[in-house]
Amino acid sequence: GNSVTQMEGPVTLSEEAFLTINCTYTATGYPSLFWYVQYPGEGLQLLLKATKADDKGSNKGFEATYRKETTSFHLEKGSVQVSDSAVYFCAGISGTYKYIFGTGTRLKVLA
Amino acid sequence: DVKVTQSSRYLVKRTGEKVFLECVQDMDHENMFWYRQDPGLGLRLIYFSYDVKMKEKGDIPEGYSVSREKKERFSLILESASTNQTSMYLCASSLAYRESRTKNIQYFGAGTRLSVL
Helix, strand or coil, rough: CCCCEEECEEEEEECCEEEEEEEEECCCCCCEEEEHHHHHHHHCEEEECCCCCCCEEEEEEEECEECCCCCCCCEEEECCCHCCCCCEEEEEECCCCEEECCCCCCEEECC | CCCCECCCCCEEEEECCCCCEEEEECCCCCCCEECCCECCCCEEEEEEEEEEEEEECCCCCCCEEEEEEEEEEEEEEEEEHHHCCCCCEEEEEEEECCCCCCCCCCEEEECEEEEEE
């Protein structure tokens, strides 16, 4: 069946370090892919998205490229800040409505 | 901005109680969802509604029911709460799927953390 696999956390980085959170998907067809972020005490909010192969989603300094050949959608940021500390979820949409979520990766950025 | 409001941030209930979790969205979205979020398991879909009075089971519907009498409101009901239903519950909404629509973005409420004692 369809699935999304993302790296387990927690990930702990120093401020201004480079961030990569890996995400791979298994799906029939080519799903739209998303990264959501959940800040402490809040619900999920969309961080970025890509709807087809080679699309690059970007927002707030984060980027992810939809790689069909490796079925991946890795999240990257060149220089993380303390305010980026949160849980990050990779997700894909399968069919007409059903999201498939990864298990989430907790990021902690130290000053 | 889309706003999805969940009526309670924290709830504490006793085993066997009937529990209602309420969710309201203000953007005229057709689709509404209830998820539960547990450490190491991510988000799991409990129920989905694509129209008033319409519902579909998600991946883990056992022990839950839902009600959607109005387009903007989607309620999750625990008929007889049990300790294994202690969790974070997230409501979400989205526009109806369209092939030409590239968004299909889900908008989430802040969540209700339910403890069943």
